[in-house]
Amino acid sequence: MALYANIIIDISHEKLDRLFQYRVPEELKPVLKIGMQVLVPFGSGGRKLCGYVIELTDQAEYDVRKIKEITEICKDSVAIESQLIALAFWMKKNYGGTMNQALKTVIPIKQKTAAKEKRILVLAADEKTAEEQLAEFRRKHNVARARLLEALIRERELSGDVVKEELNVGLNVVRAMEKLGILKIRTEQDYRNPVRQREREERKFLLSESQQAAVDAVLRDRREQRQGIYLLHGVTGSGKTEVYMELIAHNIAEGKQAIVLIPEIALTYQTVRRFYDRFGNRVSILNSRLSAGERYDQFLRAKRGEIDIMIGPRSALFTPFSNLGLIIIDEEHESSYKSETVPRYHARETAIERAGMTGASVILGSATPSIESYTKAQNGEYHLLEMKERISKRPLPTCYTVDLREELKTGNRSILSRKLQELMEERLAKQEQIMLFLNRRGMSGFVSCRSCGHVIKCPHCDVSLSWHSNGKMICHYCGYEEPEAHVCPECGSRYISGFKAGTQKIEMLVKKRFPKARVLRMDFDTTRKKESYEKILSAFANHEADILVGTQMIVKGHDFPNVTLVGVLAADLSLGVSDYRASERTFQLLTQAAGRAGRGDRPGEVVIQTYQPEHYSIVAAAAQDYASFYAHEMEYRRMLCYPPVWNMLLILSAAKNEELAYQASERMKRVIAALGYQNLFVVGPADTAVAKVNDIYKKVLYLKHADYAVLVDVKDRLEHFINGNRELKNIVVQFDFNPMNGF
Numbered sequence: 001m002a003l004y005a006n007i008i009i010d011i012s013h014e015k016l017d018r019l020f021q022y023r024v025p026e027e028l029k030p031v032l033k034i035g036m037q038v039l040v041p042f043g044s045g046g047r048k049l050c051g052y053v054i055e056l057t058d059q060a061e062y063d064v065r066k067i068k069e070i071t072e073i074c075k076d077s078v079a080i081e082s083q084l085i086a087l088a089f090w091m092k093k094n095y096g097g098t099m100n101q102a103l104k105t106v107i108p109i110k111q112k113t114a115a116k117e118k119r120i121l122v123l124a125a126d127e128k129t130a131e132e133q134l135a136e137f138r139r140k141h142n143v144a145r146a147r148l149l150e151a152l153i154r155e156r157e158l159s160g161d162v163v164k165e166e167l168n169v170g171l172n173v174v175r176a177m178e179k180l181g182i183l184k185i186r187t188e189q190d191y192r193n194p195v196r197q198r199e200r201e202e203r204k205f206l207l208s209e210s211q212q213a214a215v216d217a218v219l220r221d222r223r224e225q226r227q228g229i230y231l232l233h234g235v236t237g238s239g240k241t242e243v244y245m246e247l248i249a250h251n252i253a254e255g256k257q258a259i260v261l262i263p264e265i266a267l268t269y270q271t272v273r274r275f276y277d278r279f280g281n282r283v284s285i286l287n288s289r290l291s292a293g294e295r296y297d298q299f300l301r302a303k304r305g306e307i308d309i310m311i312g313p314r315s316a317l318f319t320p321f322s323n324l325g326l327i328i329i330d331e332e333h334e335s336s337y338k339s340e341t342v343p344r345y346h347a348r349e350t351a352i353e354r355a356g357m358t359g360a361s362v363i364l365g366s367a368t369p370s371i372e373s374y375t376k377a378q379n380g381e382y383h384l385l386e387m388k389e390r391i392s393k394r395p396l397p398t399c400y401t402v403d404l405r406e407e408l409k410t411g412n413r414s415i416l417s418r419k420l421q422e423l424m425e426e427r428l429a430k431q432e433q434i435m436l437f438l439n440r441r442g443m444s445g446f447v448s449c450r451s452c453g454h455v456i457k458c459p460h461c462d463v464s465l466s467w468h469s470n471g472k473m474i475c476h477y478c479g480y481e482e483p484e485a486h487v488c489p490e491c492g493s494r495y496i497s498g499f500k501a502g503t504q505k506i507e508m509l510v511k512k513r514f515p516k517a518r519v520l521r522m523d524f525d526t527t528r529k530k531e532s533y534e535k536i537l538s539a540f541a542n543h544e545a546d547i548l549v550g551t552q553m554i555v556k557g558h559d560f561p562n563v564t565l566v567g568v569l570a571a572d573l574s575l576g577v578s579d580y581r582a583s584e585r586t587f588q589l590l591t592q593a594a595g596r597a598g599r600g601d602r603p604g605e606v607v608i609q610t611y612q613p614e615h616y617s618i619v620a621a622a623a624q625d626y627a628s629f630y631a632h633e634m635e636y637r638r639m640l641c642y643p644p645v646w647n648m649l650l651i652l653s654a655a656k657n658e659e660l661a662y663q664a665s666e667r668m669k670r671v672i673a674a675l676g677y678q679n680l681f682v683v684g685p686a687d688t689a690v691a692k693v694n695d696i697y698k699k700v701l702y703l704k705h706a707d708y709a710v711l712v713d714v715k716d717r718l719e720h721f722i723n724g725n726r727e728l729k730n731i732v733v734q735f736d737f738n739p740m741n742g743f
């Protein structure tokens with residue numbers, strides 16, 4: 001049978017869609033693979049160009065007599081692009097979507113914008129002359145010139161941006177001073193290094209015993225050419241970052257590069273600084289605030305070998321390092337490692353795939369590993385490395401659980417329990433700092449009782465029902481619904497509703513209760529402006545405030561040694577969301593929040609306020625006992641066939657017309673049934689959490705099967721079915737394997 005290769009000649013954003021088809025000659029059939037670089041005839045005139053194989057198919061796209069043949073596989077077919085294209089193909093295969101979507105995710109796409117030219121002003125006069133000039137400018141009231149010269153004397157060099165934006169000095173003034181010979185202008189290609197330049201503070205700790213043991217285990221394997229996958233399970237404050245840095249240093253010594261993934265929210269100045277202090281300018285970062293051009297520049301620097309370490313959120317995984325030796329995923333349990341757009345890849349699985357292509361090691365680090373990863377560590381798929389103690393044998397914090405139902409009974413309706421108020425007062429007197437944490441996730445509209453703590457759940461799925469504004473409570477897993485409750489079905493109380501207090505209200509209440517305390521708030525509202533996130537964190541770190549009130553974003557990996565008290569205001573908030581991972585997330589959040597207390601010389605205390613003090617995720621978090629949480633959670637996953645015991649696939653169909661979306665789901669369901677798989681559970685079509693957005697209706701099918709490969713096959717068949725059915729063209733179909741956030 002004839003085999004054809006679809007080939008891309010130019011990897012740039014606009015041309016990614018332009019594929020050219022060539023015939024694969026007989027002798028290349030057994031060896032040609034996706035991603036390989038090949039030489040092909042192009043145009044008339046006998047010109048030959050290099051291209052990359054994107055797809056292999058037996059379908060000729062046009063007249064077979066006109067299809068030319070691939071000339072040869074390029075000798076040096078190991079270009080980094082080849083590897084990334086192969087990775088894109090793997091992603092398309094495993095997560096669904098088109099090859100084009102996968103390529104756009106993976107390839108550092110060229111943009112038309114060239115690297116910026118940066119103008120740097122350098123002081124050209126000697127100090128004495130400069131001072132005299134300055135005096136003269138002042139005498140003549142040349143304020144702009146004086147301002148510029150004063151800054152130049154102080155800094156010696158100034159970037160054009162600073163002069164324009166911060167000093168507010170125009171180009172004519174700069175030119176005039178250049179003429180006077182006071183300054184020189186130098187231009188540089190600006191690769192827009194996003195790491196703020198500053199003095200390096202070289203710091204290197206003597207590793208603790210358990211840190212050293214973790215490092216040694218990885219290095220031993222590498223010496224024996226075994227590139228493993230490691231789960232570094234280290235309690236909060238055990239010093240995981242130091243382990244990463246030590247491994248990176250060895251990796252660089254071997255001439256290899258490293259990628260460090262960090263959840264965006266934890267990618268702060270503080271974290272970047274620790275890496276910068278150790279590795280200087282060989283580090284770069286990616287974050288969502290960089291423009292497309294700036295991101296491209298960072299990839300270019302990596303490709304040219306100007307840096308050895310890239311730190312960033314999940315997209316940093318595609319940094320085109322040609323000799324990648326190490327991928328680190330910090331806080332590996334974080335849901336932000338799962339992409340929310342097609343292809344809906346998981347950075348952990350994709351990192352392991354990429355590492356496999358180059359023989360790199362993968363380190364997954366967390367104080368609260370995901371149930372998936374811990375299971376793999378138990379099965380021996382990952383090597384488990386444990387650090388059970390904090391640095392310098394500092395104790396883990398002492399946790400108190402407060403039953404909010406009891407507080408209500410004693411007449412305390414405040415959001416602050418008596419225990420928490422008492423401890424806060426004590427800390428304020430001692431000038432130690434406090435963090436108050438409200439674990440509220442997006443739109444979690446679940447319904448619970450304030451008197452007895454009861455949460456209304458789906459009778460079929462054991463996840464909580466979501467409250468919809470149409471007065472119904474709906475299960476997002478199976479579509480079950482019932483009318484909104486007005487009295488608690490457990491105790492008859494009328495205190496049944498969603499939890500309403502937000503961080504702003506809490507800030508107000510805290511200020512009222514502790515009028516002398518300085519309070520900072522960090523949440524979505526206060527961090528919208530660029531840099532405000534950093535500002536709040538550094539103000540708190542400098543003890544410009546006594547209390548920090550905030551959401552999830554205050555708990556992620558921060559290291560504030562003066563914090564000795566953490567209050568979790570309503571632990572149940574993250575428990576009530578309609579998601580089988582709710583307990584896992586709650587345990588992780590509480591453990592991480594508790595882990596912020598007592599990181600310095602003084603021990604910490606934690607108050608967990610809850611309506612469900614007996615819930616296993618809360619009991620285990622209060623005891624900081626991962627093992628018991630894991631055992632309990634796995635029992636639940638096994639019983640209900642949830643991942644990682646089984647695998648799940650969500651299939652979304654979205655359309656402007658509700659009936660169309662529904663019908664598409666129904667048709668897919670019939671196609672799935674016809675495949676005849678045993679023990680494949682299909683539920684739906686059901687509404688998604690927000691069933692209608694911008695007049696687009698969304699329906700979803702929930703599939704469960706023990707074998708991931710079966711679900712991939714279902715996806716393949718459905719993609720084929722959709723491509724062959726014109727009338728489905730107006731429907732958007734998306735796949736989500738083992739969802740983290742759902743649709």
Ligand SMILES: Nc1ncnc2c1ncn2[C@@H]1O[C@H](COP(=O)(O)OP(=O)(O)OP(=O)(O)O)[C@@H](O)[C@H]1O
Nearest residue numbers: 205206207208236237238239240241242367391557
């Ligand atoms: N070997 C060491 N000797 C002394 N101090 C250390 C050592 N290693 C790390 N530290 C310090 O201990 C503190 C905790 O380390 P780090 O932030 O890496 O912990 P972690 O394991 O990442 O914790 P978390 O999971 O809570 O973020 C930091 O202030 C760090 O500088």
Ligand SMILES: [Zn+2]
Nearest residue numbers: 449452488491
């Ligand atoms: Zn009740």
Ligand SMILES: [Zn+2]
Nearest residue numbers: 458461475478
């Ligand atoms: Zn249900």
